[in-house]
Amino acid sequence: MSSVPYPVQNLILGEDPLSLDRIRGILTRLEDTIIFSLIERAQFAHNPKAYRRGEFKELRDIGFNGSWLEWFLKETETFHAKARRYTSPDEYPFTDINELPPPILKPAPHPPILYPNKINVNKSILSFYVQHIVPRITRQATLALSALKRANGISGDEEFEDDGNYGSAAFVDLEVLQAISKRVHYGKFVSESKFRDDPAAFIPHIQSRNREALANLITKPAVEQKLLQRLRKKANLYAINFSPDGEPLNDSATRKIDVEGVVELYEDYIIPLTKEVEVDYLLVRLDGMSPEEIEALASKPKQNGQ
Ligand SMILES: O=C(O)C(=O)C[C@]1(C(=O)O)C=C[C@@H](O)C=C1
Numbered sequence: 001m002s003s004v005p006y007p008v009q010n011l012i013l014g015e016d017p018l019s020l021d022r023i024r025g026i027l028t029r030l031e032d033t034i035i036f037s038l039i040e041r042a043q044f045a046h047n048p049k050a051y052r053r054g055e056f057k058e059l060r061d062i063g064f065n066g067s068w069l070e071w072f073l074k075e076t077e078t079f080h081a082k083a084r085r086y087t088s089p090d091e092y093p094f095t096d097i098n099e100l101p102p103p104i105l106k107p108a109p110h111p112p113i114l115y116p117n118k119i120n121v122n123k124s125i126l127s128f129y130v131q132h133i134v135p136r137i138t139r140q141a142t143l144a145l146s147a148l149k150r151a152n153g154i155s156g157d158e159e160f161e162d163d164g165n166y167g168s169a170a171f172v173d174l175e176v177l178q179a180i181s182k183r184v185h186y187g188k189f190v191s192e193s194k195f196r197d198d199p200a201a202f203i204p205h206i207q208s209r210n211r212e213a214l215a216n217l218i219t220k221p222a223v224e225q226k227l228l229q230r231l232r233k234k235a236n237l238y239a240i241n242f243s244p245d246g247e248p249l250n251d252s253a254t255r256k257i258d259v260e261g262v263v264e265l266y267e268d269y270i271i272p273l274t275k276e277v278e279v280d281y282l283l284v285r286l287d288g289m290s291p292e293e294i295e296a297l298a299s300k301p302k303q304n305g306q
Contacts, residue, residue, distance in 0.1 A: 017113045018193040023186060024223070030183040031231055034270075035238050037175040038137050039256045045145045045163040046138040050170060051130045069130070072170040073177075074099065089114050092185050094122045094177060114188050117284045121277060122181050128269060129177055136261050183270060187277035194218055194278075195285055198302040203294060206286050211279050218278045228267055235262040 016022065049055050050068040064071050077086075077093045077100055084103035085091050089110060093100060142161050194217070195202050205213040239255040240248045286294055 017111070018189065018196060020190070020193045020197075023189045023193060027183060027186060027227075028230075030179060030186075031227075031234060032238075033179040034176065034183065035231075035235050035257070035262055037172060037179055038133075038262060038265075039238060041134070041169065041172040041176055042137045042257045043141060044138065044165045044169040044172070045142045046135055046161040047163065047166060047169050048161055050166045050173075051134070068166055069126075069170050069173055070095075072167075073174060076174055084108065090182055090186060090189070092120050092122055092181050094126055094181070114192055115281070115285050116288075117188070117281055119185075119188065119277060119280050119284070121184060121273060121280075122177075124273070125177060125180055125184065129173070129180070132269075133176070133265060134173070137257060140258070180270060184274050184277055187274040188281045190274075191218065191278040191281040191285075195282060196303070199297040199300050200302070202282055203286070203298045206282055209283065211283070214279045214282050215275060218275060218282075224271055227271070228263060231266055232259065232263050235259040 053067050053070070054060060054065050056068055056071075059065075059068065059071050064074075066074070073093075074095045077095045080086070081093065081097075081100035081102070082104045084105050084107060086093050086097065086100070087103055087107040087110070141163075145161075145163055201217060202214065205217070235257065236259050239257045239259055240250060241254045241256060242248055289297075
């Protein structure tokens with residue numbers, strides 16, 4: 001009998017949700033989502049106005065004092081919260097959960113996979129995205145826009161960075177942010193998997209709050225190196241434009257995105273933040289457990305050693 005395919009991210013139907021191979025498979029798929037959504041965002045100019053708080057009078061008039069993007073996030077996440085998106089252990093809102101409505105459906109029957117925790121690093125993701133990622137990936141679009149505006153006699157620095165596509169750009173911002181957030185918070189699954197594989201190795205460092213030792217235990221340099229190699233190849237490939245008859249235009253001037261920018265984003269931000277989440281998660285992994293329960297865990301033999 002042939003096996004029935006199912007979505008790899010389906011936490012209800014899937015195989016062992018804590019298999020490290022399966023989790024790494026999900027991280028690999030999320031690379032595609034992140035690269036493609038960055039490519040989508042790169043077609044619009046920077047639009048700095050959309051990221052400044054209180055900039056739009058129309059929003060202030062309806063009592064919202066955040067930025068255009070924060071408003072867009074809140075409105076979208078309000079709807080997604082009703083559809084029980086944030087009851088899933090791999091989905092985290094950017095809006096404060098207390099400002100979102102309860103789900104209309106009962107929570108889906110997710111098996112308890114993660115240890116109870118309140119870790120959510122979306123604030124840091126949003127701030128880094130606005131300050132560093134958007135200006136970098138929109139540089140080409142902003143330059144093209146500036147040239148066009150200059151040719152039409154328009155002047156003024158701010159003008160050159162603004163194409164007025166606030167709604168379209170924010171829609172893609174949301175996609176990039178959600179994909180990065182999901183990727184980074186998957187660090188919790190990675191950590192749970194590594195912890196269960198060898199609890200005795202982690203317990204003393206959790207008890208002594210030794211972040212550095214925990215970071216060393218979860219770091220796998222060979223995995224990171226392979227990831228960055230793969231990412232550069234993927235970004236190079238996905239960045240190619242095609243002529244109308246389907247011939248690849250394989251020169252750097254027509255690239256859809258700054259490939260090195262994508263690699264640096266992973267190397268300097270996404271991987272380090274994923275590791276931070278892994279360590280944060282480990283630090284709460286024994287909370288509320290009795291000394292006997294911890295002792296029983298500590299005496300479990302090491303398993304696969306992935
Ligand atoms: O795959 C793992 O083991 C992870 O912990 C994930 C990850 C990553 O962010 O991609 C983070 C730390 C490791 O050094 C390798 C990779």
